Amino acid sequence: MKPFKQVLGEWLEQRTGAGTAIRNLLYEDIPASAGWRQVFGGVALFLFLAQGFTGILLALNYAATPGDAFNSLTYIITEVPAGRLIRGLHHWGASIMIVAVVLHMTQVFLYGAYKKPREVTWMAGTLLLLLTLGFGLTGYLLPWDNRAYWGTVVTTQIAGQAPVLGPYVERLLGSDGGVGVVTFARFFGLHVLVLPAFTALLIMLHVHLVCRHGVAPAPEETGPPKTFFPGQAWKDVTAVFAACVILFMMALFVQAPLDRLADPTDTGYIPRPDWYFLFLFETLKFFPGPLEPVGSILLPTLAVAALFLVPFVDRRQATRLTQRTVALGVVVLAAVGWASLTAAAVKTAPQAAQGPKASLPPAADWRQLLPAELAGYGYFQQENCSLCHNLSEGPTKRGPNLATVGTRKSATWMIAHFKNPSQVIPGSNMPPTDLNDSQLNALAGFLLRLTPSNAGAWTAAPPFAVKGAQIYDAKGCGKCHKVNGVGMELGPPLNGVSSRHPRKWVEKHFADPAALSPGSIMPPFKFSPRDMDALVSYLFSLPETPRPGPK
Amino acid sequence: MGLAFAVPAAIYLCFPPRSRKTPDWVQAGDLTQLDLGQPQQLTFRRTGTDGWKIAAEKATAWCVKTSDRDVIAFSPWCTHLGCAYHWDEQKKQFLCPCHGSVFGIDGKVLAGPAPRSLDRYEVKLENNAVWLGPVRGPGGTAL
16 A cells, blocks of 8 residues: 555645646756856745735734824734734835845846846836835835825825826825825725735746746856756755845844824924835935926836836847946946935935924923923823823834924924824824813923933922922912912012921911911912822922023 | 744734733712612723723723622623623512523522623722722633
8 A cells, every 4th residue: 555645645746736846846957057146036036925924914903094003003013922023024024025126137137137038027027126116115104104104195296296197196096185094095905905916916927937938048058957956946045044034133123113103284204215215215306396207207217118128128149247248337327326316315314303492401300390390290190191102212102202292292282182182193092181271281381391311300200299289280379479480470489488488387378378478469278288298398399599590 | 934934923913912001990980879789880981992992981880889888899791691781670680681691689690591600890999989990700810
């Protein structure tokens, strides 16, 4: 009796011919000159499959609507185990895939491997390059952060500039009324349905043609053909393995960017495309005003057409690499052009916009904060804001870090946002706060004063001080008194009150001001013992003399 | 190489997400709302997380005041298959409409397929305010 494995093998072979197919593939003849330079196509194919795999994983924890997209991606990164890794693999996989595709094309171009009868293989390859870039372009929007939103605003407007077709392309991308839910759905659909289907079909055609015509031989082969397996097969596997190592290193050690939630009102945001589109971005600068479509549409279209038609432009017999001076020149020129444009774009990238400088000196100590600013921190804790927001820079929680929000947003914006978060930032996941207007003012005051370096001033404040400042703020003490140089002067400034009066006196004074300071117009206040203690302790811990107030 | 992708994928799909601690305690009502020995359904709002969503959601508890200083709060779901039960005033029992489970006022199973007594919220009384914590299932595990 035959062993089971053999029976199964024969059964499969009879029904599917799989064994023969694999054998044909492995023992296919390839030219003796084939070697390391032919590995990039295999790497690109591997990366495409890896992108499909990680993309599907991401989709299983992803909500494909604006706002929720950002929230679910934040959830993937911060809460799902291995989520940051999977997202990193997908993000960096895109970049590495573009590198692999470009290297593959450059190799084919340099060696003239597109020549007869491989013209269609080349053209399919050109389309695959475009599809790869299309993946990058559509995937760019999907995190729905500021970077994604503004990047896509620019991209869709460029598409809208196309002569004649512009308005139709915009309608197709759902961006004729601005980038919103429709654009998002279109980009998501393109990214996960349309592009993968076309790419898979073209890859099949491309690989089929490679098998049909074989690997392109050098003009003068030095030896008889060899088989793909084992020599070239191991070279391919090694290259794929190297790509895999680079990919995992980047995913593990280089953080994939995620900006704050897309904010269409954020006029200070300066969008930048991903690195592989930077050269196009820089090219645009050479064509100001009405000439812009030349740089954004005409030149790229011509470049793509030229690339596509390369096999029909260069129809000479295959020659050795050293004699392909024109091809070498084109590659060197393209590389230098690309590199200098990209370098220029990187160099001219403005730093993140700095808002108006705070007029107050940076506070290093909670005693120097204004009561409202300290009270605002109390409301921040009370409303559990810290569940979703970090005060310092660094890793983000579910919501954005707030260290620099004061330089980016106005108090009016903040208060409107606290009251109804999703109206101010569509898609915001933040629940509305339960604070009254004066409390919201205090909260905004706190955030306006906060900088990346001074969060310690608040976190070091003892609970009694925060509580005391909240009472001070809620009772409107600042309408008559000054603390730290801010407030009114109807009553005496409260810095140094501890050296002017004993504690008992101050406590009694609250209950009946007129009795202790005849002629006082201060109304009596009744506090619970705990509140009294917090307020008086706070006032007594203020610095003796206020620091210089704002000019 | 396959493993390099498969292991993170398995962790990604099969391990529970790190959940952020949300404040568990919420004021559901007031002792004065409740009558001694008379179950009453208290409705309150609590902030819950559902995956990437944070939502202020409506929640309810069947509360029984057992003495002046004691309140039991039952989770509103039958321990059989999670239907919402109700208090039957005539029979003085909690009845589940789905599969006929019957619970006493102390939450014990009197009849039907329910496998265990009603689950309870942790309860804290502060002055007259009734504060409810997480629901404790069998063995004291948070549900």
